Amino acid sequence: MVISQVQKHAIEETITVLLNASSPRAKRKLVGMFLVLPDRESWPEYYQVIPEPRCIHGIQADLKGNKYKDPLDVFTDLQLVFLNALYYNEDGSQIAKDAAALKVILENEWKQRSVLPIPRTSPPPVSAQRVYAVPQQASGSGSKAERTQARPTPLAAASSPAPQPDSSAYGDKSPERQQSPDVDIDVGGTPEPEGLPTDTARDEESEEIVKQLEKGLPRWDGFADVGWMEEVDPGRYLAIVLAINNHEDQNGTRLAASLEAVPEEATIPEFPYNVPLSLSLIENRSREKYYQSSKAFDKETSQFFLKARRWYEQGSEAYGNVLVLQRLYHALASSSPPPGPPYISTTHFASLRAGPGTAKPLHTHDTEGVHGVTTFRVSTKDRTFVDEVHFKGWTFRLADWVHMSNPDDPSRPIIGQVFKCFVSDEPGKKGRPGLTVCWYYRPEQTIHPADRQFWENEVFKTSHFADHPLEDVVEKIACQFTARHIRGRPRPPYWYPGWPLYVCDSRYNDRERIFVKIKNWNSCVPEEVRKSTEFMPIYPFERSVFPRRFPSPFLSGKIIKAPGGIGDVVERAEGEKIEGGGTGRKRPKRTAAATATAIRFEQTDRSGPSKGLYVGSTTAQPVASTSSYQYPPTAQTQYAQSGSTSLRGAGERSIVTAAGTNLGSNIVTEKLPSETAKHFDRDPETNEVLWFAAPPVDMVHSPAPRHSLAYLHFLAKKRKRRTPDNDAADITAGVPSSKRFKIQPTVTETLRTLIEKFGVDPSMSMSPLPGQ
Structure with missing residues (x-):
């Protein structure tokens, strides 16, 4: 590694x-x-x-x-x-x-x-x-x-040498493996652990079992000689590279900076190409007419995009930039490139208008989301089904797993299983190959309870089917149902070490927000491969090894720009009846008051970090952010936990939070610029910006007493001892009249004097005067 x-x-x-x-x-x-x-x-x-x-x-x-x-x-x-x-x-x-x-x-x-x-x-x-x-x-x-x-x-x-760990249990080679079981394993979902959600570290022996097995698996040889770019004028190579190098998104950000940050010479685990490779190297070779064919140029460029994908962590901004540019490259290298430059796309060059969480199937009655993007079943109209299709060195067949371009969030490519390979018969698309893919949702693309835990790399089967052109394909991946994942790893060619690998334990109905534990895994795969002993056989572990558990990604303290969120859902087993009859088809009501939006402010510079958080109610209006992703606020709920932000003075102390004021239809999430942050005070211990959601309340304070309590007590005693003939003679005896303090009459005394002076009858007043 x-x-x-x-x-x-x-x-x-x-x-x-x-x-x-x-x-x-x-x-x-x-x-x-x-x-x-x-x-x-x-x-x-x-x-x-x-x-x-x-x-x-x-x-x-x-x-x-x-x-x-x-x-x-x-x-x-x-x-x-x-x-x-x-x-x-x-x-x-x-x-x-x-x-x-x-x-x-x-x-x-x-x-x-x-x-x-x-x-x-x-x-x-x-x-x-x-x-x-x-x-x-x-x-x-x-x-x-x-x-x-x-x-x-x-x-x-x-x-004496230090004792080494006993490796006799594993040996230098993988142990002899038994025949993998059939896919038809009728078992329930894995048990939910008790207690608060927390990541669970595997024991050392389990880690060693997985490591030793994967160490002995065959390695991927790289791209095959199929599906490459048609022969074009060599001058077009340089034009394509320059278009990628100079492309800017809608915010004016040059995405190729993420490609340039990948070292020319970098050793990446399980990477089949160990030769120097970079964007500048491909550009120089294009200028010098180095490539003898379009296939050679296309293959080396695809190798570089593979290297960049492996270099960055999936879900990071740099990883998303790589996938956007890869999708642009696929469009430019196709037989019908987009008009430009400049090349502009509201979907990051993906063919669909929306991705998981926001896309809604055709004929749905849901009022939210983007309609008509997917279907509930595999379409058969205007197409000819084929056994396999080829693209950029990949061969795609029925039941293969793929990453597809996500128009909403490129850093989280769509996870799907191929249900059909076809060639389009539609006018304008005739002869173009494509894939019908069943989508699988990530945890951050679902609405789930705050205490739900997820397997590491867990995904959820849905009823969304979408037709994708081959240009949408990012790469081949693998996904195992839990019954197989805990028992071993897929055999080639279904999976190789270094490929993304996911695990599925449940279905997810995004319309009704229901998680269903899968009992019969056969019902989740294409009908043609059910009961097939050739479908994704495994190399078995020595014993069952369960993946790690993690809490909701919305409780991680990170800013998650995804269409999912925290909310009430129904958890049940497959086919289980719920109270009142039926199978949970009644959809829960959604109200604007029940939704919440978390707004986070973050600033990082050399002087230190600063973060802020506000959580309040919002109405069901689109939410805007600095990125081009827009999701309904019902899907933007984020829970703040202790330690997730370091803002001092925000949160519960915010006047807006206390009042529950509606923030309006557009909520903006952005980083606090350093030139703005420098005007704020910083915490002396953490160096974090002290940012407040509102100024302090301007209140009029009562003036402090002008005299001490002892002197006020002296005045009270003096007033009590006063007689009509001698005004406090006992207390002020011996004190010159010029230095005596003159006592001001009270309101009652003043009022009594006025009544006596003007002859007003006290009985006609609404209430008797004190002392009468």
């Missing part, structure tokens, strides 16, 4: 968190004692006791020099930094406490970054805890004296 740029960035972020971790009380950095190795002359015993010394600065230097070939090697070295300190130092010492705290931070931060592989949970074989066989030292428990007795002498430690 090679560390990609995305993974390297995630590792650097994790190290930065470790470097910035501080003690909450002492306000000091915890990492100070772990930056460099102990001095060898001052601490010779350390190097006799610790088998593999490590330090943070050394790991950073090796990472920068690209000396690591596997992300897990970086994790092992970081883990060793703290395990070594826990083993060598006394329990309860400050350095041991700091090491334990940083070890927990490392594990949590690493786990929160999905691009990084799941690490082992036990100490590595080269750690002192494993070398000296002191199990309790994994967490630093036990006294130093006990550890000293458990470890061998320095000479023995140096001469």
